Amino acid sequence: MSLDPSFVGRTYPPTAPYQVGREKIREFATAIGATEPAHHDPTAARALGHPDVVAPPTFPVVVTMAATRQVVEDPDLGVDYSRVVHGDQRFAYTRPVVAGDELVCVNTIEEVRTRGGHGFVTTRTEVTTPDGEPVVTVWSKIVVRGEG
Amino acid sequence: MELPTKTFRVTRADLIRYAGASGDFNPIHWSDRIATSVGLPGVIAHGMFTMALVGRAVAEWAGAADAVVDYAVRFTRPVVVPDDEQGTEIEVTAAVREVTDAGLTRIDITATCHGEKVLSQARATIRMAG
Numbered sequence: 501m502s503l504d505p506s507f508v509g510r511t512y513p514p515t516a517p518y519q520v521g522r523e524k525i526r527e528f529a530t531a532i533g534a535t536e537p538a539h540h541d542p543t544a545a546r547a548l549g550h551p552d553v554v555a556p557p558t559f560p561v562v563v564t565m566a567a568t569r570q571v572v573e574d575p576d577l578g579v580d581y582s583r584v585v586h587g588d589q590r591f592a593y594t595r596p597v598v599a600g601d602e603l604v605c606v607n608t609i610e611e612v613r614t615r616g617g618h619g620f621v622t623t624r625t626e627v628t629t630p631d632g633e634p635v636v637t638v639w640s641k642i643v644v645r646g647e648g
Numbered sequence: 649m650e651l652p653t654k655t656f657r658v659t660r661a662d663l664i665r666y667a668g669a670s671g672d673f674n675p676i677h678w679s680d681r682i683a684t685s686v687g688l689p690g691v692i693a694h695g696m697f698t699m700a701l702v703g704r705a706v707a708e709w710a711g712a713a714d715a716v717v718d719y720a721v722r723f724t725r726p727v728v729v730p731d732d733e734q735g736t737e738i739e740v741t742a743a744v745r746e747v748t749d750a751g752l753t754r755i756d757i758t759a760t761c762h763g764e765k766v767l768s769q770a771r772a773t774i775r776m777a778g
Contacts, residue, residue, distance in 0.1 A: 534704050556707070565670075590721075593716065
């Protein structure tokens with residue numbers, strides 16, 4: 501697996517806004533067993549100073565995983581998706597995601613490396629409101645396992 | 649300072665529920681046939697499900713649902729989830745590394761399954777409640 505390092509720095513067009521629904525946050529929180537009232541009850545979330553229910557810290561992956569298909573499925577980069585495993589993941593928050601948010605993702609390729617026959621691609625996704633207010637920055641490193 | 653250990657049981661049903669909620673339908677998280685065909689011992693948990701469970705532990709230690717400011721992990725070993733009632737168990741411990749001048753707490757996290765680390769370089773920065 502050899503990936504083209506000239507892709508480093510490439511930025512993709514912004515994704516269509518993702519509408520964060522209250523029920524989606526509740527569903528995600530329930531699936532991970534997060535029972536804190538602020539994930540489920542708007543009144544509890546408002547008591548913490550938020551306009552609506554608060555998403556758990558890893559919730560943005562729902563939005564960014566779809567967005568990073570732009571990179572993984574870029575035919576010029578040529579990643580074989582069946583050989584992809586997840587390497588690293590990071591979320592750096594400006595503020596929590598809340599129900600009612602509209603989120604736009606801009607993906608940039610930060611790193612492309614080949615080592616030991618494996619490929620490594622790190623994508624940074626800036627997640628903002630449509631007006632450009634920063635919400636969370638998400639880094640994801642994938643490993644493209646070499647043949648054999 | 650060590651934070652209290654937390655354990656999370658993970659069953660196949662949990663993986664199915666997480667697949668639906670997250671939109672990650674990769675078959676290695678629900679099909680033994682496909683998981684073994686790509687060289688895995690069997691169905692494994694989504695790395696992001698493990699990260700989410702550890703994130704719950706972090707929020708519980710912080711004492712607030714909105715406390716996490718920064719959270720990063722490296723996935724080092726798959727969490728194999730057998731097709732039975734017991735599933736498997738992930739154990740999470742952490743230690744406070746420092747409290748910053750801005751009042752944020754940095755913690756180093758260890759997550760293990762059957763005594764083996766499933767994450768490395770797992771770190772969070774949290775705003776402690778109260």
